[in-house]
Each structure stands twice: as C-alpha cells, then as structure tokens.
Amino acid sequence: MVKLKQISVFLENKSGRLSELTRVLGEHEINIRALSIADTEDFGILRLIVNDPEKAWKVLKERGFTVSGTRIIAVEIPDVPGGLAGVLEILEAHAINIEYIYAFVGQRRGNAVVVFRVEDIDNAVKILQEKGFHLLDGEEIY
Amino acid sequence: MLLIWNLEYESMSRPRLTELQLKRLREIVAKVYAKVPYYRRKMEEAGIKPEDIRSLDDLVHLPFTTKEDLRENYPFGLFAVPMEEVVRIHASSGTTGKMTVVGYTRNDIKVWAQVMARTLACAGGTANDRIQVAYGYGLFTGGLGVHYGAEMMGATVIPISGGNTRRQIQIMKDFATTILACTPSYALYLAEGAAEEGIDPRELPLRAGIFGAEPWSVNMRREIEEKLGITAIDIYGLSEVIGPGVASECLEQNGLHVFEDHFLVEVVDPGTGKQLPPGEKGELVFTTLTKEAFPVIRYRTRDISILYPEPCACGRTMTRMHRILGRTDDMLIIRGVNVFPTQIESALLEIGETEPHYMLVVDRQKKLDELEVWVEVSEELFSDEVRKMENLESRIRQKIESSLGIGVRVKLVEPKTIPRSEGKAKRVVDRRDIYG
Ligand SMILES: [Zn+2]
Numbered sequence: 084m085v086k087l088k089q090i091s092v093f094l095e096n097k098s099g100r101l102s103e104l105t106r107v108l109g110e111h112e113i114n115i116r117a118l119s120i121a122d123t124e125d126f127g128i129l130r131l132i133v134n135d136p137e138k139a140w141k142v143l144k145e146r147g148f149t150v151s152g153t154r155i156i157a158v159e160i161p162d163v164p165g166g167l168a169g170v171l172e173i174l175e176a177h178a179i180n181i182e183y184i185y186a187f188v189g190q191r192r193g194n195a196v197v198v199f200r201v202e203d204i205d206n207a208v209k210i211l212q213e214k215g216f217h218l219l220d221g222e223e224i225y
Numbered sequence: 226m227l228l229i230w231n232l233e234y235e236s237m238s239r240p241r242l243t244e245l246q247l248k249r250l251r252e253i254v255a256k257v258y259a260k261v262p263y264y265r266r267k268m269e270e271a272g273i274k275p276e277d278i279r280s281l282d283d284l285v286h287l288p289f290t291t292k293e294d295l296r297e298n299y300p301f302g303l304f305a306v307p308m309e310e311v312v313r314i315h316a317s318s319g320t321t322g323k324m325t326v327v328g329y330t331r332n333d334i335k336v337w338a339q340v341m342a343r344t345l346a347c348a349g350g351t352a353n354d355r356i357q358v359a360y361g362y363g364l365f366t367g368g369l370g371v372h373y374g375a376e377m378m379g380a381t382v383i384p385i386s387g388g389n390t391r392r393q394i395q396i397m398k399d400f401a402t403t404i405l406a407c408t409p410s411y412a413l414y415l416a417e418g419a420a421e422e423g424i425d426p427r428e429l430p431l432r433a434g435i436f437g438a439e440p441w442s443v444n445m446r447r448e449i450e451e452k453l454g455i456t457a458i459d460i461y462g463l464s465e466v467i468g469p470g471v472a473s474e475c476l477e478q479n480g481l482h483v484f485e486d487h488f489l490v491e492v493v494d495p496g497t498g499k500q501l502p503p504g505e506k507g508e509l510v511f512t513t514l515t516k517e518a519f520p521v522i523r524y525r526t527r528d529i530s531i532l533y534p535e536p537c538a539c540g541r542t543m544t545r546m547h548r549i550l551g552r553t554d555d556m557l558i559i560r561g562v563n564v565f566p567t568q569i570e571s572a573l574l575e576i577g578e579t580e581p582h583y584m585l586v587v588d589r590q591k592k593l594d595e596l597e598v599w600v601e602v603s604e605e606l607f608s609d610e611v612r613k614m615e616n617l618e619s620r621i622r623q624k625i626e627s628s629l630g631i632g633v634r635v636k637l638v639e640p641k642t643i644p645r646s647e648g649k650a651k652r653v654v655d656r657r658d659i660y661g
Contacts, residue, residue, distance in 0.1 A: 091609035093602045095639045121611045125618075126602075126637050128611060147641045149607045182610055200609075 085218040086154040086204055088136040092129045093149040096122060101129070104148065108133065111142045116224055117157070117198055119185035130185070132157070132198065134225050154204055157187065157219040158211060159194045167197060173214055174199075179207050191219075230346040230378070231339065234486045235541045239534075242542070243281060246489055249514035251278050254287065257520055260305040263298055264290075264522060284491065284512065285500050289523045292325065295465065300326040304518055311518050316364045317464045324364075327464050328518040334373065336515055340470035340484045341374020347473040347482065347539075348433045348458040350404055352379035357397060359407035359415075360438070361387040366468030367438055371406045374470065380404075387411065390418040398429055405434040409441040409449060409457070416452035427454030435460045437469055440549045444574065459548050465524055466511045472546055477538050480545030487515050490544065491523070492532050495553040496563060503532045506563075508553050509546065527553040529565060557587060557653060559594045562631050566652040569598055572624040576617075578606060584643045589657040596633045598625060601640050 094100050101120075108115065117132040133139045136152070143150050160166045174181060180202040187196035196219060201207045211218060229235050237245070255275040257264040267288045268274070277283060295303065304311065306328075313329040329337065345356070356375040360367030368386055375382045383400055385393060387407070393415055396402065405412065412434055419426045431453060437460035449457045461481050462469035471488050472481040483490045492507040493500050501507045509526045513519075531547040551567040558564070566585060573581035582601040587594060600606075600621060608614055614637065622635040 089609075091607075093607050093614075093637075093639060095637075095642070100639070123611060123615065126614070128609060128614065130609065147639070149602050149604055149640050151604065151607050151609055153609045 084221045085156060085208055085212075087132060087157055087219065087221060087224060089153045089155045089198070089200070090131045090133065090136055090139055090143070091151045091153060092131070092143060094120075094122075094127045094129050096125060096127055103146075104129070104143065107142055107146050108139060111138060113139045113142070115188070117185065117187040117196070119183070119198075121183065130183075130198075132187070132224065136225070153200065155198050155200045156204065156208060156211070157196050157198050157224070159191055159217040159219065160197050162190065162194050166195070170197070170199075170211070170216065173210060174201065174207060177206065177210050179203050179210070191223075228346050228351060229540060230343040235343060235482070235484075235543055237486070237542060239542065242485060245486060246514060247278075247281055249486075250281065250284065250489060250512065251275065253512070253514055253516075253520050254278050254522065257305055257522060261303055261520075263294070263303060267294075281489075284489070284523070287512075287523050289498065289510065289525050290521050291525050292465075292527070295325045296323045299323045301328065303521075304328050305520055306330055306518050314364075315366045315369075315464050315468065317366075318364075325465060330517040333467070333517050333519075336487060337370060337467050337470055338373040338377040340467065340487060341370055342378040343374075343484060344435060344460055344470050344473035345371075345374055345378050345380065345404070347475045348404065348435050348456070349476055350375075350378060350380060350433070354378075354380040354403045355383060355400060356380050356404045356406060357383045357385055357393070357400075357402040359385055359387055359393055359405060359411060360469075366462070366464045367406075370462070370468040370470060371435070390415060391422065394419045394422055394424060397426075397431060398424060401430045403430050403432055405431060405453075405455070407434070407436065408438050409436040409445055410439065412436055412449050412453065412457070413445070416449070426452065429454075431455055433458060435473070437461055440551070442570075442574075443548075444579075461546070461549065463526060463528075465521055465526075466513060467516065471511065475537060475539040475541060479537070480533050480547055482537065482541050482543040482545055483532075485543050487513065489514055490532065490546065492530065493525075494563075495527075495529070495556055496558055503534045503544075506531045506547075506550065529553060529556070529567075555652060557585065557596075557655070559587060559596050560631055562629065564596070564629055564631070568628045569625055572628050573600065573621065575624055576606075576621055578603060582640075582643050584652060584654060586654045587657055594657065596629075596631065597636055598622075598633050599636050599638045599643060601643055602637050603640065 114134045119130050121128045182200040258275045271288045273286050310330050311328040316324040316326045318324050358371045362368030433456045435458050446457050459474045462471040472483040474481045489512040491510040495508040509528045509530050511524050528549050529551045533545045536542045551565040555566050584599040586597040618635050
C-alpha cells in the first residue's frame with residue numbers, strides 16, 4: 084500500500100499547543116516520520132506521518148484535538164539538482180493538481196523523501212510508478 | 226374530524242375580537258387602578274387614567290410591568306382580590322432572587338382549564354385520549370395546568386408528574402398513553418430510556434406530545450418526532466400570565482396561536498420599549514384580559530418572538546407567535562443593532578454544523594463596538610486544506626453578517642476552548658468598558 088495515512092490536526096495559533104501535541108505522541112511512543120504546518124493569522128493545520136496512525140488518531144482525539152485523516156503519497160527523489168522539479172513536471176504534464184507538498188525528516192538511501200497530497204491520487208501513483216519512481220510503502224514507515 | 230375547542234372565540238373575526246379585547250382591556254385597567262395600589266401609582270406617574278383607554282392603540286400609554294415589579298410586591302402585593310377569593314397559589318423560583326408568586330380565583334382556574342383544553346385540541350386531542358402528564362406537579366404551573374385542561378376535555382388523565390423514567394415508560398406502554406405532556410428535553414430523555422429498556426416508542430400508541438417550559442430548536446423537534454414516532458407540538462405559557470395555555474401550535478406546526486380573547490399580546494423593542502408591527506422580532510409583552518386574582522398589565526416576558534396575524538389553515542383566527550427565538554437577557558446591542566446568540570446558532574446550523582459551540586466576544590476598539598464570533602471546529606467542519614478552512618471561515622462570516630446586518634469577525638478555535646458551565650455554554654463575553 085503506497086497510499087499512506089496522514090493525520091491532520093487543527094491548531095489554534097497559541098503557544099504551547101504544538102509542544103503539548105508532540106508530548107502526547109511521545110508519551111504513547113508514537114514516532115513522527117514527517118510533519119508540516121500550514122498556518123494563517125488565526126489557526127494552523129498540522130499534518131503528520133507517524134509510525135502508528137490509528138493509535139495517534141485515538142490518543143489525540145482523547146486529548147480533545149480535532150483530527151482528520153487523508154491519504155498521501157511519499158516519493159523518493161534522487162538527491163540531485165532538479166530532482167523535485169522532475170516529479171512536479173510529470174504531475175503537471177498529466178494535469179494532476181497538487182494540494183501541498185512537504186519533506187520527510189532525514190533521508191532514505193541517500194535520497195530525499197517528499198510527501199505529495201494530490202487530487203487524483205490513484206492516477207498519480209500509476210504515473211509515477213510507470214516513470215520508475217519509488218513510492219514508499221506503508222511497511223517502510225509504520 | 227378535528228375539533229376547535231372554543232370555535233366561537235378561536236375563529237372569531239378580527240373586528241369582533243378587537244371589540245371584545247377593548248371591552249375587556251378597559252375593564253381590567255379600571256379594576257387594577259381601583260384595587261391594586263402599585264398599578265395605580267405607576268399609572269399616575271405615567272399620567273394615564275383608565276378612561277384614557279379608548280382604543281387598543283392606547284395600550285402603549287400604559288406602563289410596563291416587569292419581573293422586578295413582581296418581586297418588589299412579594300408575595301401577594303399585586304393580587305386584585307381579597308385572599309378569601311383566592312383558591313390557588315403557584316410560584317416560580319427564579320435563578321436569581323425571590324420567587325414570583327401568582328394567585329387564582331375559582332374563575333381563573335376555569336379559564337385556565339379552558340385554554341389548556343384548547344391547547345390539547347390544537348394537538349388533535351379529544352375525550353378519547355389518555356394524557357400522561359409528566360410535568361412536575363406542585364408550585365410549578367406545568368403539571369396542574371395540563372391536568373385541569375385534560376379533565377375539562379374529558380380525556381383520561383395519568384397524573385404521573387416528573388421523574389422516574391422507568392415507571393414513565395412502563396405506564397406509557399401498559400396504559401396505552403396517546404398524548405405526552407412534558408418538557409422537550411425530558412421527551413428526548415424518555416426516548417433514550419425506552420431504548421435502554423428494549424422498547425421501541427414508535428411502536429406504542431403514543432401519537433402526540435405537548436412540549437413547553439423551555440426553548441427548543443427545530444432540530445430538537447425533528448429528533449423527538451423521529452425517536453418517539455409522534456407529532457411534537459410546541460406550547461407556550463408562563464406563570465405570570467396564567468401558566469401553560471397562553472399559546473399553542475396547531476397541527477400545522479407553523480407558529481403558536483395566542484389565545485387573544487384572554488391574553489392581549491404585543492411585541493416591543495427590548496431596548497426602547499417601542500411597540501413593533503407584526504412580522505418584526507422583539508420581546509413578547511402580555512396583558513391579561515380576564516384574570517381576576519393576578520392580572521398583569523403589559524408584562525415584559527423577556528422572551529423573543531415574532532407575531533404573524535394572518536389566519537391559519539386550521540381555521541383559527543388567533544394570531545400566531547414564532548417559536549421562542551431567545552431571551553432578552555442574552556441580547557447584545559452592538560452598534561445599535563439587537564443581536565441574539567440564537568441568530569449565530571441558526572447560521573451555524575445552516576452551514577451544516579449539527580451541534581454548534583460558539584461564543585460572542587464584544588469589544589470596543591477606537592470607540593466602535595467589534596463583534597468577534599468564536600466557533601469551535603468540529604470534525605465535520607475540519608478540512609486538511611488551508612484554502613477550505615479559510616473558505617469555511619468566510620462562509621460562516623457571510624451567513625452571520627446577512628442574518629445580523631452588521632460586520633463580524635469569525636475566529637475558528639479548537640474544541641473545548643469555549644467554557645461550558647453545567648452543560649450550557651457561556652455564550653457571551655462583553656469586554657466593552659462602558660466607562661472608557
Ligand atoms: Zn392553526
């Protein structure tokens with residue numbers, strides 16, 4: 084399964100909430116593999132890839148966070164200049180809209196790993212795999 | 226064949242009704258002027274005498290009566306008959322301060338039973354019905370009010386009073402209750418209790434409910450009707466006026482008929498006290514036209530509603546009032562505009578939020594009132610994309626602005642951010658420094 088589970092959390096822009104959230108995950112031995120925060124003047128949306136999404140979902144809900152789940156793909160990108168541009172061009176050529184992207188923490192086999200949230204995920208998977216890109220499987224993460 | 230209990234009065238033509246109301250108004254004003262020193266003094270202060278009432282339009286010259294007036298005259302100061310003629314006392318305990326005490330003569334009890342029989346008939350009730358009265362009996366007017374009306378109608382009364390959910394359900398089933406009388410929240414509680422007992426209330430003979438004594442939403446009505454498999458009728462009353470039986474919905478479920486031959490109704494601007502024309506939202510004000518022991522003149526209910534004078538498909542001509550939209554106590558005046566928290570709630574329900582948690586924060590910036598509406602983001606509303614969340618924020622803002630007619634700022638907040646006290650959220654924070 085290369086359509087990975089991402090957890091999104093609604094956060095008000097006030098101090099302490101992000102550290103509280105990461106502490107909750109830590110207490111339950113949940114590791115964060117990748118994260119990004121999109122924020123506006125008032126609020127932020129935290130997106131997380133973790134080793135145990137079901138458990139993370141449960142503990143965050145218990146602590147009163149608003150949580151939702153989305154499917155994303157994580158693409159291994161050659162660590163060379165223009166590596167990311169290559170993927171973006173392919174998706175663009177096939178008219179696949181990208182909602183957002185962000186990078187994994189650390190590298191994999193010397194390559195960068197980038198998370199893509201796209202509108203037509205099945206199509207994106209098919210095209211990128213055809214072009215020889217490695218999409219991370221659930222088993223490599225969870 | 227549906228019955229109108231007092232056909233002659235309930236479907237009276239407007240000119241005849243106006244004539245009757247004026248005659249009764251003149252009598253009641255003359256009576257309180259003669260018998261109740263407090264009313265006399267207030268009328269003298271306002272410079273009005275009973276003979277100045279020449280048409281219903283002159284009503285606006287009479288001073289209002291408020292809850293504070295009633296407390297000031299605790300317990301019997303506003304009674305208009307000697308105690309030997311008073312056959313019953315009821316009282317309501319306010320959340321603040323003293324109780325409000327009301328009295329009834331023998332005739333008042335008869336009138337009350339009449340208007341309650343009308344209410345039951347509005348819900349399709351007849352002598353064949355079995356009416357389970359799950360309103361409290363006692364100083365509260367709910368239980369005994371419905372009881373006397375049901376007996377007058379000739380229905381079978383089951384005076385179980387409030388509480389003891391298991392027994393309520395047992396009796397509802399074994400006695401084949403057809404009409405339930407209680408608060409809307411208790412009706413829902415009974416539905417859940419029945420489910421726990423393994424009883425499906427929809428399979429019982431119960432077919433209607435008359436629910437009142439607390440404000441409820443359209444959604445709550447739908448839920449009660451669905452879970453109990455009945456028609457839920459909204460009824461309105463308050464002990465200061467008579468108790469339940471002041472107004473009732475008919476089976477059209479499109480506003481509550483006010484029994485105007487006994488209770489003269491107005492809607493006024495809660496801020497200025499100015500009488501408002503039909504169709505405009507404001508505070509309900511009642512004048513009792515036939516009460517003997519405890520008449521009230523222009524009593525300010527603090528309940529917000531709208532009047533619709535058009536005749537109803539059911540055949541009744543009595544004016545209809547909108548289901549209670551809120552309380553003036555919750556009202557805010559922002560840049561001269563009356564704002565009720567329920568308006569915010571309706572807007573959020575329209576957006577698709579099923580159980581909105583929100584708070585109004587009013588502040589004064591550069592001498593201008595600013596209203597900020599905090600809305601808790603539930604899972605239904607939450608989206609992972611900033612664009613969609615910003616879109617949600619602006620949709621909420623537009624809905625509220627079109628409902629209130631003033632600009633607001635919407636702030637999305639995390640769940641449980643808004644303080645809840647005993648289940649009820651604190652809806653308004655007013656940070657305006659009026660001395661600043
Ligand atoms: Zn009607």
